[in-house]
Amino acid sequence: MTTTKKAAARKPKKEIIHHDIIGRPIPLNSFVAFSVGSELRLAKVIKITPKMVRVRVVNANVTSWYRGEHTRYPCDVAVLHEDEYLTMHLLKGDY
DSSP: OOOOOOOOOOOOOOOOOOBOTTSOBOOTTOEEEEEETTEEEEEEEEEEOSSOEEEEESOTTSOSSOOSEEEEOGGGEEEEOOOHHHHHHHHHTOO
């Protein structure tokens, strides 16, 4: 006689909400600004982890070692609201 074990029900994952340096919530796929040394970088939030936020630097054409994906603490980024100025800045490529 064999006994079968029932699979334990998994708890649903709790939604993680981080806040930026100003106190605004950081949504997924939003644009943020953060500093690297004395420079300011523009990035897009691609993943939210329990402690940090994973971002992808928008301007991959810049010749710097600091490009690609990085994790940043939520208090080190500032959310940029999408308005016409940010859209035109991204389209012009002056970053």
